[in-house]
Amino acid sequence: xxxxxxxxxxxxxxxxxxxxxxxxxxxxxxxxxxxxxxxxxxxxxxxxxxxxxxxxxxxxxxxxxxxxxxxxxxxxxxxxxxxxxxxxxxxxxxxxxxxxxxxxxxxxxxxxxxxxxxxxxxxxxxxxxxxxxxxxxxxxxxxxxxxxxxxxxxxxxxxxxxxxxxxxxxxxxxxxxxxxxxxxxxxxxxxxxxxxxxxxxxxxxxxxxxxxxxxxxxxxxxxxxxxxxxxxxxxxxxxxxxxxxxxxxxxxxxxxxxxxxxxxxxxxxxxxxxxxxxxxxxxxxxxxxxxxxxxxxxxxxxxxxxxxxxxxxxxxxxxxxxxxxxxxxxxxxxxxxxxxxxxxxxxxxxxxxxxxxxxxxxxxxxxxxxxxxxxxxxxxxxxxxxxxxxxxxxxxxxxxxxxxxxxxxxxxxxxxxxxxxxxxxxxxxxxxxxxxxxxxxxxxxxxxxxxxxxxxxxxxxxxxxxxxxxxxxxxxxxxxxxxxxxxxxxxxxxxxxxxxxxxxxxxxxxxxxxxxxxxxxxxxxxxxxxxxxxxxxxxxxxxxxxxxxxxxxxxxxxxxxxx
Amino acid sequence: xxxxxxxxxxxxxxxxxxxxxxxxxxxxxxxxxxxxxxxxxxxxxxxxxxxxxxxxxxxxxxxxxxxxxxxxxxxxxxxxxxxxxxxxxxxxxxxxxxxxxxxxxxxxxxxxxxxxxxxxxxxxx
Numbered sequence: 179x180x181x182x183x184x185x186x187x188x189x190x191x192x193x194x195x196x197x198x199x200x201x202x203x204x205x206x207x208x209x210x211x212x213x214x215x216x217x218x219x220x221x222x223x224x225x226x227x228x229x230x231x232x233x234x235x236x237x238x239x240x241x242x243x244x245x246x247x248x249x250x251x252x253x254x255x256x257x258x259x260x261x262x263x264x265x266x267x268x269x270x271x272x273x274x275x276x277x278x279x280x281x282x283x284x285x286x287x288x289x290x291x292x293x294x295x296x297x298x299x300x301x302x303x304x305x306x307x308x309x310x311x312x313x314x315x316x317x318x319x320x321x322x323x324x325x326x327x328x329x330x331x332x333x334x335x336x337x338x339x340x341x342x343x344x345x346x347x348x349x350x351x352x353x354x355x356x357x358x359x360x361x362x363x364x365x366x367x368x369x370x371x372x373x374x375x376x377x378x379x380x381x382x383x384x385x386x387x388x389x390x391x392x393x394x395x396x397x398x399x400x401x402x403x404x405x406x407x408x409x410x411x412x413x414x415x416x417x418x419x420x421x422x423x424x425x426x427x428x429x430x431x432x433x434x435x436x437x438x439x440x441x442x443x444x445x446x447x448x449x450x451x452x453x454x455x456x457x458x459x460x461x462x463x464x465x466x467x468x469x470x471x472x473x474x475x476x477x478x479x480x481x482x483x484x485x486x487x488x489x490x491x492x493x494x495x496x497x498x499x500x501x502x503x504x505x506x507x508x509x510x511x512x513x514x515x516x517x518x519x520x521x522x523x524x525x526x527x528x529x530x531x532x533x534x535x536x537x538x539x540x541x542x543x544x545x546x547x548x549x550x551x552x553x554x555x556x557x558x559x560x561x562x563x564x565x566x567x568x569x570x571x572x573x574x575x576x577x578x579x580x581x582x583x584x585x586x587x588x589x590x591x592x593x594x595x596x597x598x599x600x601x602x603x604x605x606x607x608x609x610x611x612x613x614x615x616x617x618x619x620x621x622x623x624x625x626x627x628x629x630x631x632x633x634x635x636x637x638x639x640x641x642x643x644x645x646x647x648x649x650x651x652x653x654x655x656x657x658x659x660x661x662x663x664x665x666x667x668x669x670x671x672x673x674x675x676x677x678x679x680x681x682x683x684x685x686x687x688x689x690x691x692x693x694x695x696x697x698x699x700x701x702x703x704x705x706x707x708x709x710x711x712x713x714x715x716x717x718x719x720x721x722x723x724x725x726x727x728x729x730x731x732x733x734x735x736x737x738x739x740x741x
Numbered sequence: 742x743x744x745x746x747x748x749x750x751x752x753x754x755x756x757x758x759x760x761x762x763x764x765x766x767x768x769x770x771x772x773x774x775x776x777x778x779x780x781x782x783x784x785x786x787x788x789x790x791x792x793x794x795x796x797x798x799x800x801x802x803x804x805x806x807x808x809x810x811x812x813x814x815x816x817x818x819x820x821x822x823x824x825x826x827x828x829x830x831x832x833x834x835x836x837x838x839x840x841x842x843x844x845x846x847x848x849x850x851x852x853x854x855x856x857x858x859x860x861x862x863x864x865x866x
Contacts, residue, residue: 488755491845495758498848504765 198314199225201243203234203261204276205253213247213276220307231256231264238265245294245313250277250284262291272317274309276301343427344373344436351436360420360443362413377439379408382419407444419448480537483530490530494523532667536650539674546589546678550702553586553593553628554579554618560597561616564605572610580619583628584701592675596683599668600632600695608636608692621698630697638689647685648673672697743769744859745786749779749805750794750821755844759792762848763855776805783809783816790858792842794821803832817858821846 200222204210207229214224225243228234231252238246246265250258262273274295275288288296294313297305334341340357344350350373353365361376368376410420422441426434499505501516508516538544561577568575586593597616604614612635621627639647646652650670676683681699746768750756753774760770771786773779783791783805791809793802806818817839839858842851 487845488752492754492758495762495848499758499761499765502765504761 197221197223198245198310199223199241199243200310201225201228201234201238201241201246203228203231203246203252203258204249205229205251206249209249216303216306217247220303220310222310231258231261234258234261235264238271239268242269243271245310245317246271246273247310248273248275250275250279250288259287259291262293266291270321272313274313339440339442341438341440342373342377343438346434346436348372348374348437350376352438357441360412360418360441361410362416373437373439377441378411379420379422380411380417382407382409410441419444476537476541479533483534483537487527487530490523490526494520494527497523532671535671536667539671544674544678546592548587548589548679550585550587551590552583553588553630553699554583556588556590556594557597557616557618557630560594561601563598564601567605568614571605571608573605573608574613575605576613576615578615578617580617583618583620584626586628586679586699587702588679588699593679596672596675596697597630597632599672600630600697603668604632604634604636604693604695606636608634612636612692624698626701627698628701629699631694632696633692633694635692638691638693639685639687640689644685644687648683743767744789745769745771746855747779747783747786747788747791747816748772749774749776749791749802751775752794759846759851762851766852768855776801779805780808783814784812787814788816790839790855791816791818792821792855793818806838817861819854819858 200217202210202213202217202224204213204227210227210229214227217224225241226237228237229252232255234246234248234252235256237243246262248258248262252258252261256264258275258277262275265271266273272294273291274297275293276297276299277284277288278299285296294316295309297309334352334354337354338356340360341352341354342350342357343352349370350368353363353368353376355365358364363376405421405423407419407421409417411417420441421444422439424437424439427436427438429435497516497519501508501513501520535544558577558579561575564575601614601616608614614632614634617629617631617633619629619631621629643652648669651666652670673683676697676699679699681697683695683697685693685695687693746763748756748759748763748770749772750759751774756772756774760772763770771782771788773782779791779793782788791805793805795802802818802820809816809818819840819842820838821842821844839861840854842854
């Protein structure tokens, strides 16, 4: 131990590598001189020698030595212990007493001044040196301990969280300024009081006393819960929301020395949370309302479309009957007008069907009846339906089906709708004398896929519109195409229907040169196709594979479109 | 002799159009606006074919068919449906439906279905 101390204070120097300065207080000049010599020999500096108590106090305050060697018996007047107490009032200095008296009374008196050492005369150099070094080390440690206490105190005092520490009996031992601010109590009046009195906590949801916290944590040694929130009743009776956490204070041996609770006022945060909560609720209500309106609108849309369709069909039927002569002879002008009326009915029916389809697609009620079949045959059948119109418009319409195509799993009605829509568009936007061609072929570079390519020599689509033509209600600028444009739903429906068939649709176009639409669909693996073919040839009709825009197949849509 | 067809549907315009189409194709047509009148008219006039709307007031199509069967009248019946609900078709099958026509109808399909139903009756007879 001495060796360690020697290393620390070798040989008698302080941290700034200067010899320690010692004040010697001794009334007998011979002894004082002897002490001075012995100390110098040991490597210390003697800052002064005082022969009585008053001198000792004066010199100590003036020279500020690092240690005082103090004789207890200093003749008449102040004794050594009294002198030491007077000095300690002003200076924090280690005092080592030297005395010839070893009686208990003197020792008790000396103890009052918190001495750092006690040497009995006569003493050896070794004893003196040890006593001095012990005193210096002890003083250094005390200083550093006091410094660290000050630091911790300042830290706990400065932090914004309220901090309350209790002793093992649950009484408050520490209460920082933030705790004063938050609770409305001052430190002086809470020290020694039970923490549960000063921090009455209520459950912030139920407003019940949060007895659980005090009984389960503060009164026991159980592991504390994580961060909690509660309502704190302040000294003035007001309640504020706080967030708090608590921990046990353990000493180095793991014994519980008390608890520490830190807490913060969360009124502002709570207010913000409540605002967010309110805003969210309002949004939810608005959302539900909108959803409801949307559903109503769709239902309305559906009903109106259907209700319009029925009388429209009747109107077309009457016009058709008259045109056919069922109501008497019809002249050519009447025939022409009736034909136009029927054409208008058909246009309107297409619009209504498109609207119904879009509603179905949007609500996920579009159901497909998928069967494996040859796409080429279907495409040619659809194309045949456009021959008359092409002739009337003097457009050269061609159709070709390349050999070696597999079957495609498709809803024939819906696929016919897609092909019909593409051909109709091609004829609509191609001027007289132009060409429209349809080719069904294996998709180049994509084995297992088949393509329908519809090409026209029409007006083309401006580049800026190409990316948007499959959007719902999107129409290429009406100025360029003053003729009846429809609703702008056709290509959107095509896109969605092709997607439901696990296919893709894409377009290439050059203005004034023409457009090419290409629908690519997966081919059914041969085995499946064969099975499907066998099923078709048997008397039992095959159960059609249903696929709908929703994950759950809809067995039947309520209205049948495409009629 | 012209074949007599009874149409029962609550949509007056639709019924008129359908009747005109059938008359134009040389059928005699009588009509009823609801299930009750359709039943009465069928029992009184014994038509060759009945076209019944599935959904109509005072007796939906299916119940009319059941009632007629109870009275021993086995006239072929074509049902008019607004949709192709398989459940409905199955139910109609149990009361001996001779065919289905979806609304709005395609005149060609209509006439074909009517002819088929009448010829089936002829074979049965």
